[in-house]
Amino acid sequence: MNFILLIGIIILAGLVGKKLSNRIKLPGVTGYLIVGVLLGQSLLNLINIQFLEASGFITDITLGIVGFIIGNQLAAKKFKKIGKRIPIIVLTESFGAFILVSIAIFLLTRRIDLALLLGAIAPATAPAGTVAVLREYRAKGNLTNSLLAVAGLDDGLCIMIYVFVSAIIRVTLFSVGTVSFYKIFISPLIHILLSLVIGGCAGLLLTLFIRKIRTREETMIIVFGFILLFTGISNLLNISLILVNLSMGIVVANLSHHLSTRLSRILDETVPIVFIVFFVLAGAHLDVRLLPVMGLLGLFYIIFRSAGKIGGASFGAFISKAPKKLKKYLGFGLLSQAGVAIGLSLLVVREFSTYGQTGQELSVIIVTTIAATTVIFEIIGPITTKIAITKAGEVRRRSVK
Numbered sequence: 001m002n003f004i005l006l007i008g009i010i011i012l013a014g015l016v017g018k019k020l021s022n023r024i025k026l027p028g029v030t031g032y033l034i035v036g037v038l039l040g041q042s043l044l045n046l047i048n049i050q051f052l053e054a055s056g057f058i059t060d061i062t063l064g065i066v067g068f069i070i071g072n073q074l075a076a077k078k079f080k081k082i083g084k085r086i087p088i089i090v091l092t093e094s095f096g097a098f099i100l101v102s103i104a105i106f107l108l109t110r111r112i113d114l115a116l117l118l119g120a121i122a123p124a125t126a127p128a129g130t131v132a133v134l135r136e137y138r139a140k141g142n143l144t145n146s147l148l149a150v151a152g153l154d155d156g157l158c159i160m161i162y163v164f165v166s167a168i169i170r171v172t173l174f175s176v177g178t179v180s181f182y183k184i185f186i187s188p189l190i191h192i193l194l195s196l197v198i199g200g201c202a203g204l205l206l207t208l209f210i211r212k213i214r215t216r217e218e219t220m221i222i223v224f225g226f227i228l229l230f231t232g233i234s235n236l237l238n239i240s241l242i243l244v245n246l247s248m249g250i251v252v253a254n255l256s257h258h259l260s261t262r263l264s265r266i267l268d269e270t271v272p273i274v275f276i277v278f279f280v281l282a283g284a285h286l287d288v289r290l291l292p293v294m295g296l297l298g299l300f301y302i303i304f305r306s307a308g309k310i311g312g313a314s315f316g317a318f319i320s321k322a323p324k325k326l327k328k329y330l331g332f333g334l335l336s337q338a339g340v341a342i343g344l345s346l347l348v349v350r351e352f353s354t355y356g357q358t359g360q361e362l363s364v365i366i367v368t369t370i371a372a373t374t375v376i377f378e379i380i381g382p383i384t385t386k387i388a389i390t391k392a393g394e395v396r397r398r399s400v401k
Helices: 003-023 028-039 049-054 056-071 076-082 085-109 112-121 127-136 142-173 181-211 216-237 241-255 257-270 272-285 288-319 324-333 339-352 356-391
Strands: none
Touching (some): 003 028, 003 049, 028 272, 028 356, 049 056, 049 272, 056 142, 056 216, 056 241, 056 257, 056 272, 056 339, 085 112, 085 142, 085 288, 085 324, 112 142, 112 356, 127 142, 142 181, 142 241, 142 324, 142 339, 142 356, 181 216, 181 241, 216 241, 216 257, 241 257, 241 339, 257 272, 272 356, 288 356, 324 356, 339 356
C-alpha cells in the first residue's frame, strides 16, 4: 500500500467514522479511533507497523499544532476575570489525577515508569466534548464558566507534568552511566526552561511578522510555517516540541488579543483534516489482542483518574471557598479525554520505543491503554457533564429529541 493512497483512505474513512459516531450521539474523535482500530494492526492491517513508524512526523506536526492552540487560549486577561479559585482548582484536580493514577498503577504493576507516565497523562481534559454539551444546552452560570476555564488550563499543566516526568524516567531508567541530582532534577528543568524560552522568542517573532500581514492566506502560511519550523528545531535540540509551541501560543495570546482571535479562526477551519489523520493513526496503534491483559490496568486508570479529577476539583473548590455547586459538580464535567492525552501517549512511543524491548513494551502498553480508555471517557464524559449542569440548574434549553 503506497503512502499517498493510504492517507486518502484514512481521511475518507475517518470522515465516515465521524458521521456514524455523531449519528449515535458520540463525539467525532470516537469514530476516528474506531476507524483506526479497523484499519490498523488489530484487524485489516492496512496501517501496519512500518507505516506507523514512517508517519511519525504527522504526530509531531499535530502535537505542535495542539500545543499552539492550547497556548493561544491562555491569555492573562482570562486569569484576571476568573480570579484565584480557578488556578487553585486546576492544580488540585490535575495533581489529584496524577497522584492517584500513579499510586494505583504502581501498586497494580510494580512498574514505576508505567505508573508515572500514565499518571502524567491522566490530568488532560478534552475541552471539545465539554464545550459541545454546554453549547447544546445553552448552559450559563458559575459552573459553566468554571468548566470552560479549567478544561482549557489543565491541558497546559498536564503537558508540563509530562515533560518533567518523561525526562526523569529517561535519565533514571534508560540512560547509561551514574544517576545524579543534576540528571534527575537540574537537566529536566533546563530542558523545560529552554523550551519555554525558545517558544517565547518564537511567539514574539510570529507576532511581529503577522502584524505586518493583512491577507488571510499569508497569515495561515506564516503561522503553520512557524509551527513546523519550531517543531523541527525542538527535535533537533531534543527538547519538548509541544511545550515550545505551547509557550509560543501563550506569547501571541498575551501580546495581541485581536491577533490571537484571528489565528484561532484560521486554525479552527484548517486543522480538522490533520486531526482526522492523527486520531485514526492513534487508533491504529491500539492492539486489541492486548485488551484482555490491559483490562485491569485500564479499569484502574478509569477509576482513579475519575476519582482524582472529581475529588481534586471538589477539594480545590472547598479550599478556594468557591460556590457550593462547584464543590459538588465541577469534577463531573472534566472527565472527557481525547487530543492531548492521545498525543502524549504517541509522544511516549516516539521517545521511548528506541530504548530496546523494554521501551517498546512500555510504549505499546501506554498507547493501548490511553486509546482504549479514551473511547470510554468520550462516551461517559459528555453524559456526566450534562448531569452536572442539569443538577446545578444552568441548563437553558433541553436538547431536541
